[in-house]
Amino acid sequence: MSEAPAPRLRRSVGRSAVDARHVLVAVLCVVGVVAAWWFVLAQATGPLPTPATVLGRTAAFIGNLLGAATDAPPAYAQLERWVDMSGLVFDTLVMSVLAMGLAGAGALVSIGSASRLMMVGDVGTRRQVLGRAVLLLTRGTHAVLRSVPELIWAMLIVFVLRPGILAGAIALALHELGVLGRLGSDVLDDLDPAPLRSLRSAGAGSPQLLMYGALPQVLPQLVTYLLYRWEIVIRATVVVGFITGAGLGHQLRLSLSFRRWTEVALVLLLYVLIVWVVEAIASWLRRLAR
Amino acid sequence: MSSTSQRRRLVVTRPRPTARTALSVLLIGAFVLAFLGLDTTDDLIHQGGLQAAARLARSLLAPDLSPEFLVIVLDATLVTVSYAVAGMTVAIVIGIPGAVIVSGVLVRGRRARAVSSVLSRGTFGFLRAMHELVWALLFLAILGLTPVAGILAIGVPYGATLARVLGEHLQNAPKEVILALRSSGASRWQELVYGRVPVASGDIVAYLAYRFECAVRAAAVLSFIGLGGIGYRLNLALHDFRFDRVWPLIAALVGLIAIIDVVSARTRRTLQA
Amino acid sequence: MTTSTKAYELRGLGVSFSGVRALDGVDLEVARGESVALVGPSGAGKSTLLRVLAGMVAPTTGTVRLLGGDPSVLRRRGELPAAVGLMPQSFDLVPQLRVKHNIQAGALGRWGAIRSTAALLLPLEDPRAREAAARVGIEERFHQRVSRCSGGERQRTALARLLVQNPRILLVDEPVSSLDPARSEDLLELLRRLAVEDGRTLVASLHSPELARRHFDRVVGLREGRVAFDGGSSAVTTEQLTDVYRLVDEHPSDSR
Numbered sequence: 001m002s003e004a005p006a007p008r009l010r011r012s013v014g015r016s017a018v019d020a021r022h023v024l025v026a027v028l029c030v031v032g033v034v035a036a037w038w039f040v041l042a043q044a045t046g047p048l049p050t051p052a053t054v055l056g057r058t059a060a061f062i063g064n065l066l067g068a069a070t071d072a073p074p075a076y077a078q079l080e081r082w083v084d085m086s087g088l089v090f091d092t093l094v095m096s097v098l099a100m101g102l103a104g105a106g107a108l109v110s111i112g113s114a115s116r117l118m119m120v121g122d123v124g125t126r127r128q129v130l131g132r133a134v135l136l137l138t139r140g141t142h143a144v145l146r147s148v149p150e151l152i153w154a155m156l157i158v159f160v161l162r163p164g165i166l167a168g169a170i171a172l173a174l175h176e177l178g179v180l181g182r183l184g185s186d187v188l189d190d191l192d193p194a195p196l197r198s199l200r201s202a203g204a205g206s207p208q209l210l211m212y213g214a215l216p217q218v219l220p221q222l223v224t225y226l227l228y229r230w231e232i233v234i235r236a237t238v239v240v241g242f243i244t245g246a247g248l249g250h251q252l253r254l255s256l257s258f259r260r261w262t263e264v265a266l267v268l269l270l271y272v273l274i275v276w277v278v279e280a281i282a283s284w285l286r287r288l289a290r
Numbered sequence: 291m292s293s294t295s296q297r298r299r300l301v302v303t304r305p306r307p308t309a310r311t312a313l314s315v316l317l318i319g320a321f322v323l324a325f326l327g328l329d330t331t332d333d334l335i336h337q338g339g340l341q342a343a344a345r346l347a348r349s350l351l352a353p354d355l356s357p358e359f360l361v362i363v364l365d366a367t368l369v370t371v372s373y374a375v376a377g378m379t380v381a382i383v384i385g386i387p388g389a390v391i392v393s394g395v396l397v398r399g400r401r402a403r404a405v406s407s408v409l410s411r412g413t414f415g416f417l418r419a420m421h422e423l424v425w426a427l428l429f430l431a432i433l434g435l436t437p438v439a440g441i442l443a444i445g446v447p448y449g450a451t452l453a454r455v456l457g458e459h460l461q462n463a464p465k466e467v468i469l470a471l472r473s474s475g476a477s478r479w480q481e482l483v484y485g486r487v488p489v490a491s492g493d494i495v496a497y498l499a500y501r502f503e504c505a506v507r508a509a510a511v512l513s514f515i516g517l518g519g520i521g522y523r524l525n526l527a528l529h530d531f532r533f534d535r536v537w538p539l540i541a542a543l544v545g546l547i548a549i550i551d552v553v554s555a556r557t558r559r560t561l562q563a
Numbered sequence: 564m565t566t567s568t569k570a571y572e573l574r575g576l577g578v579s580f581s582g583v584r585a586l587d588g589v590d591l592e593v594a595r596g597e598s599v600a601l602v603g604p605s606g607a608g609k610s611t612l613l614r615v616l617a618g619m620v621a622p623t624t625g626t627v628r629l630l631g632g633d634p635s636v637l638r639r640r641g642e643l644p645a646a647v648g649l650m651p652q653s654f655d656l657v658p659q660l661r662v663k664h665n666i667q668a669g670a671l672g673r674w675g676a677i678r679s680t681a682a683l684l685l686p687l688e689d690p691r692a693r694e695a696a697a698r699v700g701i702e703e704r705f706h707q708r709v710s711r712c713s714g715g716e717r718q719r720t721a722l723a724r725l726l727v728q729n730p731r732i733l734l735v736d737e738p739v740s741s742l743d744p745a746r747s748e749d750l751l752e753l754l755r756r757l758a759v760e761d762g763r764t765l766v767a768s769l770h771s772p773e774l775a776r777r778h779f780d781r782v783v784g785l786r787e788g789r790v791a792f793d794g795g796s797s798a799v800t801t802e803q804l805t806d807v808y809r810l811v812d813e814h815p816s817d818s819r
Contacts, residue, residue: 009678009687012663016706017686036375039368043437043518054433054442061432094324101321147547148540149507151423151514152521155528156536160343162336166328223313235421242423242514256427272419288313470655473617474728475644475672480679484668488659561659 064261065268074262076269085251089270092247095165096230096237096278099172104226106177111184111218112210114138118188123196123209139185146178150236154243168244172233183225187218223289227282234278238271248274349533359535362523367542370519373440373509378502380445385452388414392457395486396478410453417450422508423515430515440512444505455497459490492561499554503547510543567631570595570732570764571616575625578611585611587788589625595731598758598765600775603785603807609768610652612785613734616766617649630731644672648730652737654721658710662701662720665709666692669727695726699753714741718750726757733758735767739774747771751778772804 012018041048049057060068067074075081112118119135120128154171161167191214199213241249248267255263390396391410394403426443433439463486471485487494513521520539527535571593578586586608593599601609614620615627618634627634630646637643648669656665664682667689671679681687688705696702701719709717718738725733735754739747751767755778758765769775775782776796784791784799784807792803 007690009682009689012686012688012706014706033375033379036372037379039372040376040437040441043369046434046436049433049436049438054438057432061428094327097320097324098328101317101324143548144540144544147507147544149511151511152524152540152543155521155524156346159346159528160336160339161334162339166334220310223317226317235419239421239423239514252424252427256431268420268424271424272416275419285313285316288309464655466651466653466655467657469619470651471657471668471671473619473644473649474669474724475641476668477671477676479676480668480671480674483680483683484660484664484671485657488657491659 061261065265067262067265069259069261072262074265075260076262076266081263081266085248085266085270088248088251089274091165092234092237092241092249092274093278095169095241095247096172096234098166098169099176099233099237100226100230102169102173103176103180103229104222106173107180107184107222108215110138110142110177110181111188111222112206112214114142114181114185115188115214116185117191117193117196118206118210118214121193123193123200124206138181142178142181142185144178145174146182148175148178150175150240151243154240158244163243163245165244165246168237168240168246171240171244172236175236176229176233179229180222180225184218184222187221187225188214191217220289224286227286227289231275231279231282234275345531346533346536350537352534353537353541354532354534355538359538363538363542366518366520366523366539367546370506370509370512370521370543371546373437373444373512373517373519374502374505376437376441377444377448377509378498378505380441381448381452381501381505382498384445384449385456388449388453389456389460390482392453393460395460395482398478414450414453417447418454420447422447423511426512426515435516437517439515440509440517443512443515444508448501448505452498452501456490456494459493459497460486463489492558495561496554496558499550499557503550503554506543506546506550567628568595569593569628570597570630571766572628572631573615573625576615576622576627577624578608578615578620579623585788586615586622589788589790591783591790591793593764593766595764596758596762597781598755598779599767599781599783600779601766601768601783601785602770602772602775602804603791605770606787607785607807608788609785610736611788613649613736613766613768616732617647617734618643619649641672644728644730646730647732647734648725648728649734650718650721650725650736650738652740654717656709656717656720656724659708661706661708662696662704662712662716662723663688663692663706665720666695666723666727669695669724669729672728689727692723692727695723696720698726698757699723715746718742722754722757730763732764732766735765737768737770740770747774754778772799772808776804 063069113134116135117123119131124131150172153174154168157167157171161170196209196213199209204213237247238249238252241247242253243249248271252264252267252271255267388410391406392414394407397403397406422443425447426440429439429442433442460482467489468481468485471481476484510519511521512519513523513525520543524536524539527533527539569592571591573589573591576586576589576591577584589608589612601612603609611620615622616629618629618638621635629637632646634643637646657668660683667679667682670689670691674682682689693702693705696705699719699722701716701723704712704716704720709720712720733754738750738754742750751774754765754767757763765779767779772782776799779796781794782796782799782804783793784803786807791807792799
């Protein structure tokens, strides 16, 4: 059994050697990507920057952030600027906590009626047609809330509410309610139906079923999701603050428009720090919940 | 059947009331404190706010569905999707090699793997920390108003996120499958392409689809830095108080996300079948 | 590699996992070209012994000679895949890939990065993989994805992968545990034929002593990590066989 040299690969033959669908999908993807790039770059009004200009300008921008453009001492090196900014950091945190609280409360109230298991079938309500209608309506509402980004909610909300922390929190909460609603109702749908069925046959109504049978089981999972989403929301809070004029986002807008680059650097630094702090707190709380 | 239900019930009633209660009190307390800390001297709703809300609601029943405007909606939707696709290609170009580096599956030796993992995690962790629209602002400041700023704003942070999440998927391949490949003499690279990638392909596609969905939402608000798309048209409509034009634009966005949802679920099913 | 006439020489082999003894003082010699069945109840140490023979587990005490060499040295030199191949009980295939790719994975040790990647992405095939598929009777499923294959088809795919790997020693862990009697006979016959035709050594673990006696040259009985009996298929008595099983059933508590 001496080792023969590896034979040449040859073309595979046979009916299913090539999956025509895979080839089709691959070709469509390539065509789509090329078309998308072409379409996007056609939006440009001026000449496109070359990779060299991108790198060059990025380097210059980083220099500006570090204080190359000014003789004044950089903002991030002055203690009183850090103190000034700490209030904005606090506002940003408050905004994200409010948003999570509102979204969590909304999810708690609505996930029952967005769960297929709880609304239709032998565990569901006795009035099946009504159950189905409520199910579709709640799921649809969650889908709409989820599909529209926080920023667009903020754009709409400032037409109604006075700009500020609460307006921003509500915009964040609307999108987040859609996300948590989907996650929470999926958890409900994955429950073991057997205990619920026996509760139902023991004569429990829908609210009792939800309160005693389902919610206690999904609550820990929901809290975990809430904490995970908080890490995402804290990032978005800064952006929403841009529109609703609150927190670090508002400051970033001002600093950018006045081209106070070292101040921009300070805001970004605080931003990254606050994100990391929230991630640390959230992961600590998740461990606590386990 | 009875054993699984029993197991579930055990999980629920597992007596850890102290930590649980403490956590609930903490979370609810934080929320209440945040509320109390609000400055409530001003009215929440500003002058004419209620009227605006009423007009927004009323226009829901009479949206602008004229052909001229629907063409605008379609164009805005295409622009938004195109930004998302272009941004995702950049993200994939950064994220797939990044995932391989972060996972350390090509590196031999424990110490080398730890070094590569810490370095790459640190870099990508920093890129990930900021929201894509903050990146958009930075790229706007660097490059001026050009589509490239929008593409990079999506591509850079998403690439870093892909690196981390897909890297974890590559690490979590079943040990037995990898050992079987290794015992027939597979190298690290062969282990990756014959084992880790195919095994994780379902999860990879699902996550890419989810990220694409996020990219569409992000692209929709690139108007934030002055680029076109759904958000730009929405901004115009709101500025002109054309509330009847708001809803068709939002409907386009919702429809877009729904289509991605359905397609990704189907792709995932075929991959796993 | 070496000129030893022995496939295996095991002296005083002991293996412990975190203090628990799985194998204890096993002496065993296997000649080249011999076919050996390992029998014994679950927990007797058959799987552990196979993993030692495959060079995947290092002995805690005692020595193992594989074709006259040290398995860990062979592994370091990258010569292990050519010496010994193991078909695990769960096959450990990649379900998302086609049968073809899973079979070709047996050749990865001899292929470079470019060749193996091209074979995965382009409609290319190794004639040896096709030949191996034909020998185990899975050729008509060559392009099918493993996730759509039945258990028997997966097993044949794993076997074909082993043939492509082309080791001198075939190790097979519980090949018939999930097959009905008729298919078990077929599969063992196939294993036997594949080993004899190519002059390979075959070591398989089995639950069924009858099948072991019918299809293998030699039967080794394991009980609680020790060799209970060892002899030619015709020499092994029915009492010896039933003994390994009965004795453990009487002390189920120390069966591991």
